[in-house]
Amino acid sequence: MPPSSAGSTSVSVFGAAGFAGALAARLLYRHPSFELRALTARSDVGVRLDELYPFHRVPIVLEELDLDRHAEIDAAVVAYPHGASAPLVAQLRARDVRVVDLSADFRLRDPAVYEEWYREHQAPELLDQAVYGLPELYREQIRDAAIVANPGCYPTAAVLALAPLARAGLIEDLVIDAKSGVSGAGRAATAKTHFVTVDENLSPYGVPRHRHTPEIEQELAALGSDLRITFTPHMIPLDQGELVSCYATLCNEGGPRDARALYLEAYADEPFVELTEGLPGVRDVRETNICRVSVHRDDRTGRVIAFGALDNLWKGAASQAIQNLNLMFGRPETEGI
Amino acid sequence: MPPSSAGSTSVSVFGAAGFAGALAARLLYRHPSFELRALTARSDVGVRLDELYPFHRVPIVLEELDLDRHAEIDAAVVAYPHGASAPLVAQLRARDVRVVDLSADFRLRDPAVYEEWYREHQAPELLDQAVYGLPELYREQIRDAAIVANPGCYPTAAVLALAPLARAGLIEDLVIDAKSGVSGAGRAATAKTHFVTVDENLSPYGVPRHRHTPEIEQELAALGSDLRITFTPHMIPLDQGELVSCYATLCNEGGPRDARALYLEAYADEPFVELTEGLPGVRDVRETNICRVSVHRDDRTGRVIAFGALDNLWKGAASQAIQNLNLMFGRPETEGI
Amino acid sequence: MPPSSAGSTSVSVFGAAGFAGALAARLLYRHPSFELRALTARSDVGVRLDELYPFHRVPIVLEELDLDRHAEIDAAVVAYPHGASAPLVAQLRARDVRVVDLSADFRLRDPAVYEEWYREHQAPELLDQAVYGLPELYREQIRDAAIVANPGCYPTAAVLALAPLARAGLIEDLVIDAKSGVSGAGRAATAKTHFVTVDENLSPYGVPRHRHTPEIEQELAALGSDLRITFTPHMIPLDQGELVSCYATLCNEGGPRDARALYLEAYADEPFVELTEGLPGVRDVRETNICRVSVHRDDRTGRVIAFGALDNLWKGAASQAIQNLNLMFGRPETEGI
């Protein structure tokens, strides 16, 4: 069923050997409005993607990057590591290609913050062209963006779980405890991703300074809640799936008893945010572009507890990239995902 | 290798068909100083324990409770559900049997709190005889106790992870996010414990009022930190293992920068508390009586993050019961576990 | 996303609370050519399917069976247990409804064999109307069938893995060792499906007489290889996925050295059989209607080893039912799956 519609928007995936890039390739390969042109990779060149990932069923050979051949496209999905991404994005922009970048390189608006948490920025002059690619917050800006900085998986879940509270200016203090499956650690085979390390195990990591912290703070601040948060992720023995548990102390204990009303209003028309009265599980959203959210009040402490569940490779990475491409090229937002 | 030393202390397990009772039976069956007399159960009567749990290798038949036959013992481990336990403990106390009770029935010192979170107390007159069975806090009182209320799994991990801070009066506000394997949900086969429900899943439960909340609050208050806490557990796809992630806002931001020193001092001589500079994982403590603890300061927020990892069936239940029995009967605290 | 095309074929699912019935409901709910009418169940009546199975996202309430209301349809998917299915199928046939039956009730052509392995047959008079619903073997007969007996999961994998050899009359002796995830045991919460029983475990079951044995024998015989086989399934700690490992001693050691050529020819045009040179894994086919097959010769023994991997709930049950419905109602065979 490989579609190849003439006249459609041409897209290539740069960095298609990794988990997120490969999934983006699969979604594009079957997308009715995009034509998948090439897949490049920095490892496994010459290998067909369906040998690496049989379940994606994409019979396209991974190629070494050759911009002269690969950049004659309308759009690019870049799935390079942080730091390595910005120079490639710059080259693609020089050829007028619109880019969805899965790395962190264009997520943080302030290059000083980027440098504090990552490294020296490789293309700060492009930050002005970049829009933070969370459609539920920046839908209109994404439509016209030259660069869409696809959000981190944890920030996607956390910001969606907290946006209604943050926009109402209700959060005074915030702890986020996050849990993720192992695919979030990427394809590299290391002691940390060895089955025997992870299986029947459960442990925190990145304490106390995980790099998604400033990204979450930036977006909450943009919504009106300027906070210093504590964010702690944990590795869980499952492959795809992520849950954030957000503990918000409210500014004013006399505030609205019914946080849920804020959420109902905020998400009434969102195709990919699912508000549940129950408690979300990551199985509910596996292999979907959906973030499932719930909000609860702890009457004993006055705290509000909000949960957000998503598939870290889908809404947390590749399918959200397709959602962004749909917006950028005037397609229905839900098409192909 | 079933030991059966004459002259030793006789113990029976009441409620030995469940996960915790069966493990207590296994540990007692091989304990050098206790003689395991009888195993009673409310289901599976007539079945040998090694048919239900081959890996425990205890070739003893489960019997229906008959106090006239079963109460001629020095000590009892009672592994009944909350509410059902108190009446049996009362009957055993009437025959002068010393009891380690795995239920919640004697954990909360104030029967009004018990009634708020559980039900009407079935034997409030015995509360005076009960000691909270966390040896690291109540070692001396346990030695002479008639009833030892074996702590809940989450309170064991949380109180050990927080005791040095609580004793120093440093905690102003506290969020505890806990994660547990499925054995914590018990042996009952339900939709919630079905493999297909739990596998590749991850979800919160008991929001916002899990019953271990007042137990943790009671013990922190006893240490000097009277707090209302937010406590949220999550179900994780593994069998045995539990991690608590504790987020403490300190009373006085000018307090000791080195929380770790408090922990080193508190736990220097504890045989079953392991302080690690790294981040604990539940695999580190599987099938041991050890609680592995670490403490970290988040300099950006001033918050202290403390982790506690244990095996919910061992230190969180059955092996802690044996640790208590060792204390009650003058045995070395580490014997047989 | 809920399609509801006027003029399309109307289908109801009877027994939609179980794993296979619920998945059939999901596939029909989104199928472009079928209109999903009603979901009946024998438990959970009044509950919406998306409460039981959020990930299926089918917002339809489960109803108690009422043939007068529920049988005004073109087709039925019946997902009742063995024995309970035949009477319902008889009632549906009396109203001229065409049926895909997921139970074993119409799979075995000889009622005496059914009675030996299951129980007394409840509707032997209908056996003449039934076609064994493995499209790769009975495509043409399925198009016109009144009753399609959807194959068992193991027989689907085993027969597809062996058909080219069986049709060539090459198999003299056969051992099939099968492995399945836990969803194959169904939705009932029992000690056998409890997470703690299955996790980190691995064990055979149904030894030496699993009920899928005569079904496999029947279909191999229909292909020309009349054998008595040894078939042994094992329970594996994963949710969906099944692998059969087939060890065939050949009739004539001088036979074709290249079994693979037979397979290439047999499956060249099959949309849902994937022949791989490598070794198939169940992850390759998760949540697809594909059976992935490989065949290897053990030169030391002359034996041929064939593997078949599928998703027991999809190609092993619900999506194969949709494949059959597509054939029965003149739709493209791959539509909606």
Added chain:
Amino acid sequence: MPPSSAGSTSVSVFGAAGFAGALAARLLYRHPSFELRALTARSDVGVRLDELYPFHRVPIVLEELDLDRHAEIDAAVVAYPHGASAPLVAQLRARDVRVVDLSADFRLRDPAVYEEWYREHQAPELLDQAVYGLPELYREQIRDAAIVANPGCYPTAAVLALAPLARAGLIEDLVIDAKSGVSGAGRAATAKTHFVTVDENLSPYGVPRHRHTPEIEQELAALGSDLRITFTPHMIPLDQGELVSCYATLCNEGGPRDARALYLEAYADEPFVELTEGLPGVRDVRETNICRVSVHRDDRTGRVIAFGALDNLWKGAASQAIQNLNLMFGRPETEGI
């Protein structure tokens, strides 16, 4: 808990950074009759073993091999890869150290067979000194052996599951389908041991020539059954545990109907073979030195099906090494395991 009894037998572990070597170190560290001297490794030199494997709780630093310092011992456990082991064993033997070798280097008595399946043998002159270290078969020879070739995990399970039949000369043809957890693939982090590869997956490997094949054939022949077998292992998503399912066509269909009687007799006094009437699961033997065996007759085909379950790191490797050391140094066979 670290015992260090003067006058006891001194042992070092060579290659203690791997899974099996590390477990051997743990068992020796706590063994009442052996004094653990040194741990050498080819990676992670300078690291304490309890940093690599916190759960083993062995606070000994891994050292680079220095025979002058490390070979002044009574016994060595060598846990080197195949091929690398023989030269080290030769050096240890030159210093009169008795060796338990966990590699395959001394398992195959015929160096030509070793060379066919592995590589050129590095120390064929020592093969005469080696005894195959399956105590249930070679107990007396092991007591005096200079080199004990610790069996492979699959051969241990398979030979124990089949020995009574093989000794009676009953097997005419044999298929062994084996399943193992991921720890059997060793500590190396590769695409094959990445959590995301293995989780929710299940696949065969080593088809059709896994190296344990000639080892099983050798031992069955030694028992009187000279066969060419088909042996196929599969990778299962669990960490420790292994099951072999053995399908034996009998020489003489008129043979003993009660294979079980042969097993009862063979294993009546074996401390580490557990004969069960039910079906064994790997969970039953996790972290034990026990092989759990059952035997069943398939009356329809006359075939006998035998199962053997063990923990591949324990009875399949490290604890069996300790069992062998116990025999070699006159200790009770069950001591310390």
